[in-house]
Amino acid sequence: MNRRILLNAKQIEVISQRLCCQLMELHGNFKNTAIIGLQPRGVFFARRIHRIIAEMTRNTQVKYGDLDTTFYRDDFRRGNEIHEPKLLNIDFNIEDLNIILVDDVLYTGRSVRAALDALNDFGRPAKVELMTLIDRRFNRELPIQPDYVGFEVDTRSNEKVKVEWNDEEGNKIWILENNSLT
Amino acid sequence: MSQLSQPHLLGIKNITTSDIRKIFETADNFKQVINRPIKKVPSLRDITIANLFFENSTRTRISFELAEKRLSADVLNFSASNSSVSKGETLIDTVNNILAMKVDIVVMRHQAPGACVFLSKHIEAQIVNAGDGTHEHPTQALLDAYSIRERLGDVEGKKVVIVGDIMHSRVALSNIYCLKKLGAEVMVCGPSTLIPKFIESLGVKIETNLRKALEWCDVANMLRIQLERQDIKYFPSLREYTMMYGLNLKMLENLNKEIVIMHPGPINRGVEITSDIADSEHSIILDQVENGVAVRMAVLYLLAS
The missing domain is CATH 3.40.50.1370 (Aspartate/ornithine carbamoyltransferase)
Structure with missing residues (x-):
């Protein structure tokens, strides 16, 4: 398996700052906006965004939640890999809020579809937007597009994009290529 | 077929400790679901479950039915007292007739110990034992x-x-x-x-x-x-x-x-x-009843997946 680094820690930091500036431009002081990270891997990025937003707006009360979509997936009983349910933690009412769904990699769009379904069970938000750190733009299987994109990448389906969250310095995004399939 | 080591839940005797732990961890998630304003997830929406109760039951039956409905499964209820069992039909015939209507999972309570084990050897569907005589629950x-x-x-x-x-x-x-x-x-x-x-x-x-x-x-x-x-x-x-x-x-x-x-x-x-x-x-006692729904949701979810 070949692997190459797509983004290093410094680049991820710059992108995160830029995305937060974009969010602030549209959502102001975040009084009516909540950030929701998608389990399992989107929550690391989402928490980071939440932290930066809190620093920038000096508002420590920005609402944050983790959303698990395991029970809403469309590949249940279809022989795919098994997804273990993770923690779901939304302790506020999403009714009439602006929700920013945050994931690390947007690929087929199916997780986001499941997330929209899951969100529906918590109420009717005023608006839902999607932020992704990496957009694998040519691999979509559903008509779902992000509103905020960190980095666009053109990949083939035998490649994998992996975001490695370590401490601040060690964050990396890899592209893994599986030769056996090429 | 199933995320547990067994395709059926016939008794605790033949499942593993890691199965039990997996059921508990999944039940934690479902307990959260059933305490939300909307207590339902769509996981089992394409699955039909038959509840066959050959013996009286209140709690177990309601609990299973709620668990199934909260997983969005289609539910079929059957009780022996008002069925063809009283006309002399055998257990396998009754169940096979129900299965011919495309049922995926059978939840069964029966007065005969081992009835679920017997059934699992003769029919295609997955079986969950809801109590078989003096044997297991x-x-x-x-x-x-x-x-x-x-x-x-x-x-x-x-x-x-x-x-x-x-x-x-x-x-x-x-x-x-x-x-x-x-x-x-x-x-x-x-x-x-x-x-x-x-x-x-x-x-x-x-x-x-x-x-x-x-x-x-x-x-x-x-x-x-x-x-x-x-x-x-x-x-x-x-x-x-x-x-x-x-x-x-x-x-x-x-x-x-x-x-x-x-x-x-x-x-x-x-x-x-x-x-x-x-x-x-x-x-x-009432916590047990509440947890019953979450645990049964976990069992059905893990067996179906």
Whole structure:
């Protein structure tokens, strides 16, 4: 398996700052906006965004939640890999809020579809937007597009994009290529 | 087919400890789901489940039905009393006729011990045992252990006494298997006529004095006397049973520690347990019922996946 680094820690930091500036431009002081990270891997990025937003707006009360979509997936009983349910933690009412769904990699769009379904069970938000750190733009299987994109990448389906969250310095995004399939 | 080591849930005896832990972890997630304003997820929306109850049931049946509905499955209810069973149809014929209507999972309660094992050898669908005679009642044991874990943090190392009609109780047998697999110490307590001879081979302690058993334990699971299964007299009278093995508040107050009281239901108030205990903060009887739905959702979800 070949692997190459797509983004290093410094680049991820710059992108995160830029995305937060974009969010602030549209959502102001975040009084009516909540950030929701998608389990399992989107929550690391989402928490980071939440932290930066809190620093920038000096508002420590920005609402944050983790959303698990395991029970809403469309590949249940279809022989795919098994997804273990993770923690779901939304302790506020999403009714009439602006929700920013945050994931690390947007690929087929199916997780986001499941997330929209899951969100529906918590109420009717005023608006839902999607932020992704990496957009694998040519691999979509559903008509779902992000509103905020960190980095666009053109990949083939035998490649994998992996975001490695370590401490601040060690964050990396890899592209893994599986030769056996090429 | 199934995320558990077995395609069916026939009893606790043949599932593994890691199966039990996986069920508990999944049940944690479902407990969160059933406490939300919208208590439903779409996981089993393309699955049909038949609830076949050849024996009376209130809690288990409602609990299974709710669990199925909260997973968005299609549910089919069947009870023997108003069916063709009374016209002489055999078990396999009845079930096969139901399966011909494309049913994926069968939840069955039957008065004959081993009925679910028998059925699993002859039909295609996955089977969940909801109690087979005096044999096993696996989901009850799972929810009992889950409730202990919830109240005391862990099951491992805890001392649990099961009091009452051990001989005729499927809850007792399944509980013993489940608690032993999770590392608890188990004692059974009751009149010696109602304690089966083989029970010691399962690695449980035997005690015929309720006070001593209570002093030993962290958790007491009080069982009902199953008069409907007793074909001969095992003790002189219910009144005498209550005097020897009925739990009352005075006994608990005389202990120098807090213990948790459980009961799988239905309760015969004033026989095995008095009302002041059943309704007290010592008792987790209603938590057991709530956890029953979450645990059954977890079992069905893991079996179906």
